Amino acid sequence: MLLPVLAVAADFQSSLFWALFIGWILSVVLHEFAHGLVGYLGGDYTIRERGGLSLNPLQYVHPIYSLLLPAIFLVLGGVPLPGGATYIRHDLLRSRWWDSAVSLAGPAMNLLLFLIGVVALHPKVGWVPMGLPATEWSNAQRLVAALMDLQIIAVMLNLIPVPPLDGFGAVSPHLKRETRERLLTPPLPVIFLVGLFVVLGAGGAFEKFIDAADDVLAFLGYDHYRISQIRRSFNFTVFSSSW
Helix, strand or coil: CCCCCECCCCCCCCHHHHHHHHHHHHHHHHHHHHHHHHHHHCCCCHHHHCCCCCCCHHHHCCHHHHHHHHHHHHHCCCECCCCCCCCCCHHHCCCHHHHHHHHHHHHHHHHHHHHHHHHHHCCCCCCCCCCCCHHHCCHHHHHHHHHHHHHHHHHHHHCCCCCCCHHHHHHHHHCCHHHHHHHHCCCHHHHHHHHHHHHHHHCCHHHHHHHHHHHHHHHCCCCHHHHHHHHHHHHHHHHCCCC
């Protein structure tokens, strides 16, 4: 399951924003495909029969995570980045550890996509010349920067151990069955998820996630100037502002 949201108003008139939106959809598909692939390897032989090993976005549409919650966030003034879901036969998985691995596979895919972006924009690679300000970056470079940021934010968000996020999915196989089933029974997961985003939004947590993303980039060898230009590229791609 994957559903980050930006609690600010995006520029819906920007073609670059819609390119980012399409890129996000593709990353959701890869996230859900990763869940399905590990589920298949872990023993759920039915997932292939059900079309779960597909790169078709429609395969992963969920009425709540893909439609209802994005609509709510849009009404509240946020950016509605849709999520998705993959149905896994957990009873067919070979162990609790495979069950945890299925949940962690989605964030792992986002981490991989983030690292691809890190390599592409790394100061030592040369695609973006050293010292080049973001005002002179191409739209492709700005798009990669924004997508890269979204991927690491998605990793951090989805690893929070709150149902129905993947962080909870990773620990839930090791809980008592009664506790797990109670926490995953509707409408509790939706209530937990909406409550989480309300708390995060009220506490300015999105900025904290951005700061954490900057710390990760610094750890991976990005200098302060390149990090600041990636931030400006992200803001322009999503909001067409903050240059």
